[in-house]
Amino acid sequence: xxKYLTAFVAASTFMLAGAAHxxxxxxxxxxxxWVQVAEIPAPPADDQAPATQLLLDDNQSLHxxxxxxxxxxxxxxxxxxxxxxxxxxxxxxxxxRETVTLHSLAxxxxxxxxxxxxxxxxxxxxxxxxxxxxxxLDGRMTASIQLNDLxxxxxxxxxxxxxxxxxxxxxxxxxxxxxxxxxxxxRYRVRLxxxxxxxxxxxxxxxxxxxxxxxxxxxxxxxVDLSAAAAPKMPVGAPVRFARVGELQATTYRGWEDxxxxxAPLYAKAAxxxxxxxxxxxxxxxAAANPDxxxxxxxxxxxxxxxxxxxxxxxGEGGYRPAAADQTWSRRFxxxxxxxxxxxAILRELGVEAEPVMVMTLGxxxxxxxxxxxxxxxxxxxxxxxxxxxxxxxxxxxxxxxxLDTLEPPAWxxxxxxxxxxxxxxxxxxxxxxxxxxxxxxxIDASAGxxxxxxxxxALTLRGDKGLVLARMLEVxxxxxxxxxxxxxxxxxxxxITLDRIEWSVSDLGETTMTMVGTxxxxxxxxxxxxxxxxxxxxxxxxxxxxxxxxxxxxxxDAPYVTPFPTYTVTTTEVVLPNRGAGFTVKGPTFDGxxxxxxxxxxxxVKDGVARFVDSARSxxxxxxxxEAEAVNRVRRQMSEQAQIVxxxxxx
Numbered sequence: 007x008x009k010y011l012t013a014f015v016a017a018s019t020f021m022l023a024g025a026a027h028x029x030x031x032x033x034x035x036x037x038x039x040w041v042q043v044a045e046i047p048a049p050p051a052d053d054q055a056p057a058t059q060l061l062l063d064d065n066q067s068l069h070x071x072x073x074x075x076x077x078x079x080x081x082x083x084x085x086x087x088x089x090x091x092x093x094x095x096x097x098x099x100x101x102x103r104e105t106v107t108l109h110s111l112a113x114x115x116x117x118x119x120x121x122x123x124x125x126x127x128x129x130x131x132x133x134x135x136x137x138x139x140x141x142x143l144d145g146r147m148t149a150s151i152q153l154n155d156l157x158x159x160x161x162x163x164x165x166x167x168x169x170x171x172x173x174x175x176x177x178x179x180x181x182x183x184x185x186x187x188x189x190x191x192x193r194y195r196v197r198l199x200x201x202x203x204x205x206x207x208x209x210x211x212x213x214x215x216x217x218x219x220x221x222x223x224x225x226x227x228x229x230v231d232l233s234a235a236a237a238p239k240m241p242v243g244a245p246v247r248f249a250r251v252g253e254l255q256a257t258t259y260r261g262w263e264d265x266x267x268x269x270a271p272l273y274a275k276a277a278x279x280x281x282x283x284x285x286x287x288x289x290x291x292x293a294a295a296n297p298d299x300x301x302x303x304x305x306x307x308x309x310x311x312x313x314x315x316x317x318x319x320x321x322g323e324g325g326y327r328p329a330a331a332d333q334t335w336s337r338r339f340x341x342x343x344x345x346x347x348x349x350x351a352i353l354r355e356l357g358v359e360a361e362p363v364m365v366m367t368l369g370x371x372x373x374x375x376x377x378x379x380x381x382x383x384x385x386x387x388x389x390x391x392x393x394x395x396x397x398x399x400x401x402x403x404x405x406x407x408x409x410l411d412t413l414e415p416p417a418w419x420x421x422x423x424x425x426x427x428x429x430x431x432x433x434x435x436x437x438x439x440x441x442x443x444x445x446x447x448x449x450i451d452a453s454a455g456x457x458x459x460x461x462x463x464x465a466l467t468l469r470g471d472k473g474l475v476l477a478r479m480l481e482v483x484x485x486x487x488x489x490x491x492x493x494x495x496x497x498x499x500x501x502x503i504t505l506d507r508i509e510w511s512v513s514d515l516g517e518t519t520m521t522m523v524g525t526x527x528x529x530x531x532x533x534x535x536x537x538x539x540x541x542x543x544x545x546x547x548x549x550x551x552x553x554x555x556x557x558x559x560x561x562x563x564d565a566p567y568v569t570p571f572p573t574y575t576v577t578t579t580e581v582v583l584p585n586r587g588a589g590f591t592v593k594g595p596t597f598d599g600x601x602x603x604x605x606x607x608x609x610x611x612v613k614d615g616v617a618r619f620v621d622s623a624r625s626x627x628x629x630x631x632x633x634e635a636e637a638v639n640r641v642r643r644q645m646s647e648q649a650q651i652v653x654x655x656x657x658x
Contacts, residue, residue, distance in 0.1 A: 030101040030133075030147050032108045034125050037167060040068050040199060041077045046114075046163065047192035049083055050234045054189065057089035058082045061161065061192040067181050069200040069258055073171030074179040079109075081192075083161045093153045095164050098146050100325070107167045111151055114161040122151060174326045175268050178259050180379035185214065185237040185252035194235040198228040198256055208256040209377055213238035213561040217254070230254070241562045242555050245629055247372025248565035257377040263428030265364075265380050269326065270426040273362050276328045276347040277354065283332050285348075289355045299358050299392045303399065304410050306352040310401035314348065315339045326380060345401030346386045353390060360390040360399075363421040365434075370419040374431050383422065398434075405474045405481075408515035414439075414470060417572075438626050439574040443470045449580045453615075456530040456539060456584065456658060462503055464522040469515075476518040480510055492520065502527050502544055530654065540653040543579060543619065546594070547649025553642055554635035566629035569603045574624040581652055586615035589655025594619055595648040602638045603627035610650060617652045 037043055044064050052059065062081035067074055084090060099106045108129070113120040122128065130150045153162060170179060183196045196217070200206040202224045210217070218229045240249040259265050279285055288309060296302040314334060318341040328343035331351035340348060346362050353360040364383040366373055376382055387400040390410075397410045406413065415436045423429040445467045452460040468476050479488060489508045496505060505524035512518050530539040554567045583590045594610030609620040630638065 031131055032106045032126065032129065032149050034123060035107050035109070037077060037109050037165070038075070041066055042197065044193065044195065046081050047233070050190045050192045052190040055085055056188045057086040058092060059085050059189060060187045063187065063191055063194045065183050065195065066197040067199070069179060069198065069206050070204050072177045073169065074181065075167055075169040077167045079165035081161060081163045084156065084158050087158055090156055090158065093156050094150060095153070096148055096150045097166060098148045099168060100145065101147050102145065103170055103172045105169045106149065109165040109167065110163055112163045113153065113156065114163060115157070122153065175380055178268065178380070180258070180377060180381055181256040183254045187237050191235045192233070194232045196230040196254060200226050204258055205260050206256055206258050207377060208254060211250050211253040213251045214254050238561050241557050241560060241565050243567045244562060244565040245371045245568050246369040247375055248562040250372065251561045255377040257379045259378045262378040262422055262430050265378050266422055266425055267428035269364070269424045272327050273347055273350065273424050274426070276330045277351040279351050280332055285332065285335050285352065289352055293356055300410050302356045303353060303358050303390050303392065303397065306349060306356060307399045307401065307406060309352065310345050310349045311404055311406060313338065314345060316402050317341060342386050342402050346388055349388050349399060349401045358390055358392065360388050362386050362424040363389045364424060365416065365418040365421050367418055373420040387416070405478045405516065412515055436572060438624060439572045441469055442574045442576045443472050444468055444575045446577045447580070449582070450526050450528065451582045452528060453582045453584055456654060460526045460528050462524050462526045465519060467517055467519045469517050473518040474516050477512045477516060480512065496522065538653050538656050539658060540651050543650040547647055549643065550646040552639050554639055564632050566631050567635050569625060569628060569630055571603065571625045571628040576622040579619045579650070581617040583615055583617055587612050587617070590617060591653045592617050592651065593653065594650035595645050597645065601641055602630045602634065619650045
């Protein structure tokens with residue numbers, strides 16, 4: 007047996023033993039034999055070095071059928087006083103699935119090594135629920151060590167190994183490395199080890215160095231080892247799939263089908279109701295009150311939304327294994343997994359075809375280009391199929407109204423159905439909005455004269471999720487507090503309007519309308535060149551920042567630019583004029599067409615004694631080619647510099 011294979015077997019045994027005794031405290035020991043401990047390199051030449059200079063960024067990992075071990079070492083040198091702010095080291099882990107071994111934390115000063123670990127004497131270990139205010143409990147532990155007496159010129163050496171073994175997913179795991187430092191690093195190393203029976207696959211993104219592959223016996227090694235290395239910079243304004251530069255991903259999952267199939271039995275088992283389940287009475291009531299599948303499915307969604315609150319439980323096996331439907335119902339709370347299972351159980355009893363679908367809510371663009379792994383997802387919801395159409399039901403939401411047809415497809419781009427036979431990633435199609443999500447009408451009555459107070463009525467209607475959020479606020483907050491908050495916010499942007507009262511209404515479809523009534527101080531100033539008085543809508547013609555900033559040279563510099571999608575807004579300003587508008591004119595941008603991905607309509611007119619300005623923009627796509635960015639910037643800039651003006655006749 008070669009020395010490499012011997013080291014691998016020994017290390018695997020070490021991993022299994024550690025995982026079997028996962029604990030809530032770190033272990034203090036040297037690195038395992040499979041780790042190649044590096045010498046600390048000399049500081050690289052860098053005349054623009056940051057306050058904290060990276061000397062060594064060393065990342066090594068060992069993967070087998072039981073799980074993975076990740077060795078990490080960071081050595082930095084404090085060059086200026088600003089670098090002293092990072093005066094602690096923290097490490098977080100899951101005590102149910104992970105063990106942590108701290109190897110070293112030391113200050114090197116004048117050639118002398120000052121040990122700060124001291125076998126844990128000064129290490130503070132605590133359970134810190136960082137997302138408690140978001141109703142999330144994950145049970146993770148944090149070890150924190152303060153760097154006492156840290157001084158400019160010191161070198162800090164910090165190394166540890168984190169081992170992970172999760173039997174819920176059969177020991178499958180993944181690895182992720184990214185070149186993400188400032189300045190020049192003295193040495194950057196990535197080293198992955200695995201044996202023949204471990205199905206590890208890997209891929210890199212743009213600007214990550216080409217790895218060197220080798221094999222000794224049954225041992226595979228992937229290696230990237232650089233000196234005086236600079237990290238690539240992501241292109242500004244690019245979609246996530248282009249912004250992820252300088253990355254390496256690896257996985258021991260065999261494909262997306264493997265991820266899907268491993269989750270399927272967990273959800274199938276949890277969705278089985280007991281014969282005497284209290285839910286059966288609720289299901290019978292829904293079936294009796296709703297004759298068709300669509301109304302039944304929506305009633306089921308409302309039951310889960312309204313009768314169970316959200317609480318994420320990641321302790322124990324809660325990271326991937328959902329709580330049973332009956333358990334979630336009995337305790338009246340659950341996370342996305344628990345609520346999905348609860349909804350699945352109800353829909354199945356109602357005869358509605360449905361399945362769980364896992365999604366990534368943070369930067370989902372380009373998920374199809376990443377390696378398959380359960381860690382690529384952070385949320386799960388239900389897809390119901392009725393009459394050949396898909397409906398997306400998310401039990402963690404609140405306040406949905408109006409039936410299934412009011413539910414928009416989620417914005418998360420990709421979904422992985424959870425099926426016993428496995429499934430591939432599927433694209434989630436999200437069409438442009440058919441109605442404005444925000445529609446505002448400001449009507450100013452200046453008919454009494456230019457120098458008279460003008461009454462104002464502003465109606466703002468929010469639809470979709472924006473409307474539901476505002477409707478939810480109306481349900482939980484005192485109306486007086488909301489009125490106060492919105493009056494103050496409104497006055498910051500419209501100081502020339504004094505609000506007297508605010509009225510609220512919510513439709514059965516979840517459209518929320520806020521109507522504000524007050525008085526405007528309109529400044530009709532004399533235009534000396536024309537000899538007439540005119541009112542310029544405050545804020546119009548002020549220009550706007552560049553939508554798509556120019557990119558500096560670097561990887562993916564020709565990547566497209568992201569545009570907001572889906573969006574649809576319409577704002578209308580109306581001024582009721584004196585003398586039925588006789589002799590009054592308007593000036594402002596007039597346009598009806600497409601600019602980049604936006605269908606834009608701008609109108610300036612006087613009609614029936616009313617001066618009217620309309621601004622409408624509806625997004626039709628997510629990206630534009632980089633080659634079109636400058637032209638779009640130019641057009642948008644020119645349009646934003648055109649003021650909206652009402653001009654009175656001479657002598658008015």
